[in-house]
Amino acid sequence: MTTDRAEALHLTGERTVPGVPEENYWYRRHEAAYRRLLGLCTGAVVLEAGCGEGYGAELIAETAAHVVALDYDEQAMAHVAGRYPGVTPVLGNVACLPLASGGVDVVANFQVIEHLWDQAAFLAECARVLRPGGRLLVTTPNRLTFTPDSDSPLNPFHTRELAPSELDSLLREAGFTVELLHGLHHGEGVRRLDDRHGGSIIDAQLDVVMGTLPGQARWPEDLLSDVAAITADDFAITAEDIEASLDLIAVAVRP
Numbered sequence: 001m002t003t004d005r006a007e008a009l010h011l012t013g014e015r016t017v018p019g020v021p022e023e024n025y026w027y028r029r030h031e032a033a034y035r036r037l038l039g040l041c042t043g044a045v046v047l048e049a050g051c052g053e054g055y056g057a058e059l060i061a062e063t064a065a066h067v068v069a070l071d072y073d074e075q076a077m078a079h080v081a082g083r084y085p086g087v088t089p090v091l092g093n094v095a096c097l098p099l100a101s102g103g104v105d106v107v108a109n110f111q112v113i114e115h116l117w118d119q120a121a122f123l124a125e126c127a128r129v130l131r132p133g134g135r136l137l138v139t140t141p142n143r144l145t146f147t148p149d150s151d152s153p154l155n156p157f158h159t160r161e162l163a164p165s166e167l168d169s170l171l172r173e174a175g176f177t178v179e180l181l182h183g184l185h186h187g188e189g190v191r192r193l194d195d196r197h198g199g200s201i202i203d204a205q206l207d208v209v210m211g212t213l214p215g216q217a218r219w220p221e222d223l224l225s226d227v228a229a230i231t232a233d234d235f236a237i238t239a240e241d242i243e244a245s246l247d248l249i250a251v252a253v254r255p
Helices: 003-008 021-041 055-060 074-083 119-129 164-173 188-196 201-209 221-228
Strands: 045-049 066-071 088-091 104-110 130-141 177-186 235-238 247-253
Touching: 021 055, 021 104, 021 130, 021 177, 021 201, 021 221, 021 235, 021 247, 045 055, 045 119, 055 066, 055 104, 066 074, 074 088, 104 119, 119 130, 119 164, 130 164, 164 177, 164 247, 177 188, 188 201, 201 221
Parallel strands: 045 066, 045 104, 066 088, 104 130
Antiparallel strands: 130 247, 177 235, 177 247
């Protein structure tokens, strides 16, 4: 697909939508993190806090007993309700989760915490709705590579980006035990595309879309073909060289 999905759920440049060739790099990069953590959701009651388009909640539903997909955007939730019958859509704000205390086994928060003004208050809400021993799964862009050499995010949708040590401290200060902190990197396949497109497949894509209106960017055929062919397996997630990673992936446990 996919024009109909893009038209049904307006592309902002920040919310990733599957099935759109121009979006495939970002979709697969996010999908790699979901798939890395799916095993922690097996048989669990899972809340995805900030589900966006809903593809991640649907992935989680492959292994979870029940998935609640929460977002504050009415259009997104109508889309989730119509497209993903395997999850329970709930309209709500992550700043005040509309769930009972201790009611879920896992809270998934993928590429959301960097958008929040009060990250500590959100983590307190996560701790409240998790049962003792429950897990919080967090992914977020690594500030050290996403917005290097700047204290202010370059992305206008972000409020505060985090370095590895900052995410670790934030989770611990909220009372969580950090069980895992890894980084996502380009795997061999995407590194070859980096070399093919002037050193950075990310910069090559940004060069196309910056300064153009949505849907009006003219993609070079070879670049679009390479981007559309990327899979989740083309990314590597490891504990090594976290500071140079593209995204941070954390698993934190509520005592």
